[in-house]
Amino acid sequence: MANDKAPKASKSTKENKENKENKKNKKNTSLRLDNKTLKALKIHAIEIDSSVQKIIEQLIHNYLDEVKNK
Numbered sequence: 001m002a003n004d005k006a007p008k009a010s011k012s013t014k015e016n017k018e019n020k021e022n023k024k025n026k027k028n029t030s031l032r033l034d035n036k037t038l039k040a041l042k043i044h045a046i047e048i049d050s051s052v053q054k055i056i057e058q059l060i061h062n063y064l065d066e067v068k069n070k
Helices: 014-026 035-047 053-069
Strands: none
Touching: 035 053
């Protein structure tokens, strides 16, 4: 049976190095969301070619900027 999957594009060495450095500066956390909220967030992330992590991180940055400027 033939392999129907296209070969994955490999990341450049520079992109891999940047990703590793970026991960070093981040810590894991977890949060609980109800199923509908998480599903909607995942769908939205796909639609805007982003990720749940990026969306939440940006929301937190915006919130912290807002409360800092009060």
